[in-house]
Amino acid sequence: MAARPDLLDGRAAALAAEADHDPRYDSDGFLIEDSGADGDQFDRQERAALRRVAGLSTELQDVTEVEYRQLRLERVVLAGVWGDGTALDAENSLRELSALAETAGSTVLAGVLQRRQKPDPGTWMGSGKAQELRDIVIAEGADTVVADAELTPSQRRGLEDVVKVKVIDRTALILDIFAQHAKSKEGKAQVELAQLQYLLPRLRGWGESMSRQAGGQAAGGQGMGSRGPGETKIELDRRRINTRISKLKHELTGMKTMRDTKRHSRRANSVPSVAIAGYTNAGKSSILNRLTGAGVLVQNQLFATLDPTVRRAETADGRHYTLADTVGFVRELPHQLVEAFRSTLEEVADSDLLLHVVDGSHPDPESQISAVREVLADVGAHDVKEVIVVNKADVADPEVLDRLLRGEKHAIAVSARTGSGFAELLELIAAELPRPQIRIEVLLPYDRGDLLSSLHEEGEVLDTEHTAEGTHVHAKVTPTLQAELAAYVL
Structure with a gap:
């Protein structure tokens, strides 16, 4: 197992370098140049208004504390167990975990990897390597260990007993980021539901502090009043969590009805x-901002967007359509989040066209494509017509771009920063959108200009002739528009 201090030179250092040398970036590393492509960024300014103050952290003295607290991620050491794949895959996974930890507001001090056929059932890393991890934690002055996997409750307890600091797994970290970034009522409810479903099997406790099975004098060490079972503290917590989960599911069902x-x-x-x-x-x-000028939050940060945004757009020939921005996916996205955000992700399943955006500058974009398609299949969106949009083409390796464009059936390379490729993307969207198929011939009176306008907006006008009786039109229309024009069909 080897320490990887090079993770310290990750995203935070890159942002700092940009701030020092590029006048487009402020002291926090945020882009201040107004290119006009992303519109107003008030959400980003609001999110950046609260900053962590160094030196005010409270050390965790008792890791066996029962009450669930918000995660205090400040100075962390990353840990990964590598069983399958290559060493490069394991390092890329740990770098992604580093970006997640920094997004959650922590400082990454070091990263460690262990090659092991399968995780230890007791301490995940094995007792010997866990002790080495403990030495690294002491040397770095860390207060948290973040594991690049979803740990079982027993593995988390076992690892905490060895390293003596708080242990957070990948799932808890992602849930914490979602909790920080959720803004809408539906988003907050979805995140809370996922957190409670994750917490429920991980409730723990021991000793007399957990006993609630005797009351009155029995609680003071006497025998009277001890007859009859009571409810233990952990059972009470479990019941309250189940009640809250039921309430959240009921609320989300109502919100889903509104969305539907x-x-x-x-x-x-x-x-x-x-x-x-x-x-x-x-x-x-x-x-989305480049296509519609929506002005939604744009930030070089993981899971900056949680609440879906739907905007109206128009093709060059005047046909209207909607564009929906959705929550991002990640490798091994916690199943609790997939279930909680299922109603939001159904926006993808019900769409006519899917723009699958890929980061062309990523070291392994093919693995990202596979991870996204797994989630899409899980929510029933595998049959939607898909176009691979390789973004960040201005900074991507030309060989990687060529490989992606040749490997995918429908693919196009663009750059949201420079705007290159967007004219072709708009043409592709217009070509792939479904067109009206019902041919009709109508004679519209001159006082029904509203119907003629609807024909141009929602249908495809093939031929128009102005006569003494009215406007004679050949067109292709939708079933809804056909019903509206039934009285004027020739």
Whole structure:
């Protein structure tokens, strides 16, 4: 097992370097140049308004504390167990974990990797390597260990007993980031539901402090009143969590009904929908802003977007459609989050076209594509027509770009920062969107200009002739528009 201090020179150092040498960046590393492509960024300014103050952390003295607290991620050491794949895959996974930890607000001090066929059932890393990890924690002055896996409750307890500091697994870290970034009522409810479902099997406790099975004088060490079972503290916590989970599911069901109503309204009006999906930090929101000027939050940070944004757009020939930005995916996305955000992800499954955004500058973009497709299949979106949009083409390796464009059936390279490739992307969207298929011939009176306008907006006008009786039109229309024009069909 070897320490990897090079992880210290990750995203934070890159941002700092940009701030020192590039006048487009402020002291926090945020882009201040207004290119006009991303619109107003008030959400980012609000999120950056609160900053962590160094030196005010409280050391965790008792890691056996029962109450669930918010995660205090400040000075962390990363740990990974590498069983399958190559050493490069393991290092890329640990670098992604480093980016997740920094997004959560922590400082990454070191990263360690262990080659092992399968995790130890007791301490995950094995007792000997766990002790070496403890030595690294002491040497670095860390207060938290972040494991690059989802640990079982017993593995987490066993590792904590050895390293003597708080141990957080990958799932808990991602849940913490989601809790920080959720803004809407639905987003907050989805994250809380996922957190409670993760916490429920991990409730723990021991000793007399957990006993609630005797009351009155029996609680003071006397025998009277000890007859009859009571409810232990851990059972009480479990019941309260189950009650809260049921309430959240009920609330989310109501919110899903509202979302479905809006979606069905767009369907009834035959408005095609395009969904933007992809790996976290691939540039989905930047592409939405570039296409529509939506002004949604754009930040060089994982899971900056949690709440979906739907915007109206128009093709060059005047057809209207909607563009929906969705939450980003990540390798081994916690199943609790997939379930909690299922109603949001259904926006992708019900779309007519999927823009699958890929970070062309990533060391292994193919693995990102596979991870996203696994989640899409899980929510029933595997049958949606897919276009691979390779973003960040301005900084990507030309060989990687060529490999992706040749390897995928429908693929296009763009750069949301420079705007290159977007004219071709708009043409591709217009070509792939479903078109009206029902041919009709109508004679519209001159006082029904509203119907003629609807024909141009929602249908495809093939031929127009102005006569004494009215406007004679040949067109292709949707079933809804055909019903509206039934009285004027020739």
